[in-house]
Amino acid sequence: MNIREIARIAGVSVATVSRCLNQPDKVSAATRKKIMGVVNDMGYTPSPSAQSLSTGQTRTVACVVPTLRNEFFGQLVEGCQQALGRRGYQLLVFSTGNDPAAWNHLNLRAVDGLVISGTDFTDSAKERLARITKPYVIIENAEDFVDLCDSPKAVYINDYSGVQMALSHLYETGNRAIGVISFADDTFVTRRRDKAAADFFTAHPDCAHFMAKSDYTDLDGTLAACEALLAKKRRPTAIFTYNDMIAAGVLRCLASHGVNVPEEIEVIGFDNIPLARFLTPSLSTVAAPNRSLGEKAAEILLEFIRGDNAAVSVLYPVELVLRESTRQPGASKKS
């Protein structure tokens, strides 16, 4: 069932049918009614391939994430997909963004644009981004990208501030020995959060601090990192991690060592994935609008594709959500 068939049955030309579907007001009411009748009767849908070929638009966007085994990216992709769906766009997912081979599977001619998140942006980034000839929006701090592409479009959170909020809270509630578990990779996120932590501790020289690193898909690595912190001569009274999965591992480690949370050690994570509320104790964390990040990225991308000179980058604030893994304000410290 193609457009010529519809045109023949409706007794009009293909151009009229096409116009009727795309610019209804360019067609007289009578003709429109006749055509739509046939279209509905026959259950006709235009071929996306033909439309793409003709218009040069695929109405498809690719989203590149490192993994989907972390609710953070799940929420991101979900937000992305819904924003796109509302506007008749579809979402191609590449959930192996850190695997260079995956980028080869990505056929740029098949999409109108990309949303890129969480890939390793440091080493081969320039090369990889340079090869992208389509509009793309990164979910990463725009400022870090000025060297990599001119006027980067970005949606991101103030994670420098997030790290400082978490550490400040811990400091203000009396902690003077804080452990931080960072990511075991070399990405902009990691560098930025490390910088925030370093700056914080420089500004608070009376606060002992210990850094460790872990890959959040690797529970054993997290347990090892946490144990290293526990083994410090001056044991930290709080541990801050760069995401909630690592924090979950930390809670696990502390429990198996019989350490009470938050009485003996407080724990703060980052991301506020849905899971955070499910943990025992429920996890205090730096909350980002995960779903909105995806939605906004998709929206900016679409505006950009349409040529509207849209917002170049959007910064979302983060907020500290306090749950059971930190002491309640007013609770006695180190009870």
Next chain:
Amino acid sequence: MNIREIARIAGVSVATVSRCLNQPDKVSAATRKKIMGVVNDMGYTPSPSAQSLSTGQTRTVACVVPTLRNEFFGQLVEGCQQALGRRGYQLLVFSTGNDPAAWNHLNLRAVDGLVISGTDFTDSAKERLARITKPYVIIENAEDFVDLCDSPKAVYINDYSGVQMALSHLYETGNRAIGVISFADDTFVTRRRDKAAADFFTAHPDCAHFMAKSDYTDLDGTLAACEALLAKKRRPTAIFTYNDMIAAGVLRCLASHGVNVPEEIEVIGFDNIPLARFLTPSLSTVAAPNRSLGEKAAEILLEFIRGDNAAVSVLYPVELVLRESTRQPGASKKS
């Protein structure tokens, strides 16, 4: 840069270029070398839209899941995408499979086939499935679908057996009052697991049992369900839930009521999502090959698209993984 351009530069016809790319052995070695040289120099890639229009294949598959905010579906989609990527196919994700509106966004003409998982298959299923004119593979028990479509292609796990394994284990280690938290929906999964549980308890009349229901995205619902179980006159000594997210909520609820796990109450979940190891105590669960389910579904779908008469359905076994939320074999009961 299109195929005619390449043909002109290489001094051959478009047909030869096309053949060179698709059936290299149909072209002489000398010509092939010449063409490939030009192709590489110019960085030419055929337009997917044009190829789709011409061949009628999109090399794209849609995957419909209810949500990505559960690692189970994350793993599924990830497996799917990788199996597809290896064969040059792309994955469109619809992460809102239970929303009827989402199905309208799904343009069947844009894909070669579908992998469908976790959607509500009971009420409007027949209608929805009937509208699908493309090959599809469901990740659901094939037997439940014989009424809905003839010779359904399916990849699934033996979850009847999984439920019975979990309950048997609990029974054999001495539990005689077991709480079960089922899903608060009416899908085949739920019906099947409910049947398995009912059958088990019929076969073991000496075992008291209590059923509750929850939606796994709803922590409060889970807490309420769990509390209802705790409030039973004869308090259960074990709780089995239909997925790990609900089990996480149960652990959370028990902890806040000061109930020791596994000493006072044992807990077993279902799915074995990566998170399960991160929980405190780490969660015993019925393990399914989540990632493989996605991979296998994609593979079967591709074979089916190609017309190879592939395996119609594949059943994976499940296994009971025992961690800290159940008592160690040999540990004294109700210590």
Next chain:
DNA sequence: GTTATGTATGTAACCGGTTACACGTTCACG
């Protein structure tokens, strides 16, 4: 009544591939 303006529609080129069929060579074989 003639001309200008606007509206509705049709014609045909175009998007960029694939492939059936035709054609020309080369080679083996009788």
Next chain:
DNA sequence: CGTGAACGTGTAACCGGTTACATACATAAC
């Protein structure tokens, strides 16, 4: 040396839409 098969290549139709431009007609303005 003539014939047919096998092979390599080119021509042109086709996939199913969109849209610039042409055309026809109705209406308004003078």
